[in-house]
Amino acid sequence: GQQVMQIPQYQHVQEGEDFTTYCNSSTTLSNIQWYKQRPGGHPVFLIQLVKSGEVKKQKRLTFQFGEAKKNSSLHITATQTTDVGTYFCAGPEIQGAQKLVFGQGTRLTINP
């Protein structure tokens, strides 16, 4: 079945440093979604990318969808302590399906 892999599994940075997490799918995706889960909390939807090569920005966060629609990345510029949490990517199991396949997540910790 479809697999969604994320790297790295863990990342520890100094506050102010940049952070990037990468997501790779075994199949072409119709869209990719990113979620953030704060420690002790629940996942919260961040963004959805649909088009090949799409780039979207949310303040210090930049999301990219690969040209082949099989990979994606999330880059945070100048991390702040509020960025702490686990970032998940997810894609539809098959096109037209409601079921999402989630990556294992990248856990970001920050040294203030």
Next chain:
Amino acid sequence: DGGITQSPKYLFRKEGQNVTLSCEQNLNHDAMYWYRQDPGQGLRLIYYSQIVNDFQKGDIAEGYSVSREKKESFPLTVTSAQKNPTAFYLCASSIGDRDASEQFFGPGTRLTVL
């Protein structure tokens, strides 16, 4: 105030007992989901429902059961057949009318089996 509610937040159960976790949404979403999350792990799909009175098994359905009698409600029963039920359970919903729309998650229930 629209959203998803799950109750209780913390639940303790003795081994061998069945327990039902509640999930209610007032977002008028057609699709609902149950996930299990273990410490430091990702989300694993237990069951999902795309419409009332219909549901499908996810990746780890063994030892769990669900019902979808109302659009707003999707309770999950953790049965005594579930060998390792201690985990964080998350309910989610989505509009369900197009290709994998974004999911809205409830606050979760932490189940501990004693």
